[in-house]
Every structure is written in C-alpha cells, then in structure tokens.
Amino acid sequence: xNGTDFLIISPFINDCxxxxxxxxxxxxxxxEVENNMVKRSCKCGFKFEYDVNNGTSKKKIMHAIGExxxxx
Ligand SMILES: [Zn+2]
Numbered sequence: 001x002n003g004t005d006f007l008i009i010s011p012f013i014n015d016c017x018x019x020x021x022x023x024x025x026x027x028x029x030x031x032e033v034e035n036n037m038v039k040r041s042c043k044c045g046f047k048f049e050y051d052v053n054n055g056t057s058k059k060k061i062m063h064a065i066g067e068x069x070x071x072x
Contacts, residue, residue, distance in 0.1 A: 001036050005052045009038050009061055016042040017065050018072065045072050 015022050016029060021042050024031045029042035040048045048068040054060060 001033060001038070001052050005056050006033060006038065008056045008058075009050065009052070012061050012065060013038070013040040013048060016040075016044060016046050017048075018042065018046040018069060019044040047071075 010031075013031065019042060021029060021044065023029060027043060029046075030039065032039040036052050038048075038050045038052065040046070046068065048065060050061065050064050054064075
C-alpha cells in the first residue's frame, strides 16, 4: 500500500465509526496495515478490514464501513 492510500482511508477509521473511540492499543482497539489490507477494530466490537485494491474512493470506503457496522 502506498502512503497516499492510507492517508485517504485513515480519516474514516482513526475514530471508531461505531463509538468514536480514538484509542488503539491497550485493549482499546487496533489499527493495522498489512500489505494491501487496512484493519481497524475496536473494543466496542467494530471490526473493519479493507483491501485498498478495491479502490480508495470515498464512496467505496464509506460503503465498506457501512457493511462492517451492519455486521455488528
Ligand atoms: Zn468502537
């Protein structure tokens, strides 16, 4: 993943989209980048994984976050 892709996605997931928790680590949540995958989870149960190869348009990212929220 290039830095630009991450910069596009990170504003959507820095704060947990479900509960607004900004914290990661210490059991609060996790934000991880692995190859092309961005992973964000939170102690509230939110869990998001996104492959940037699917595209980094705002619409696609918002849709993926919406799907993650539905699955909670
Ligand atoms: Zn949360």
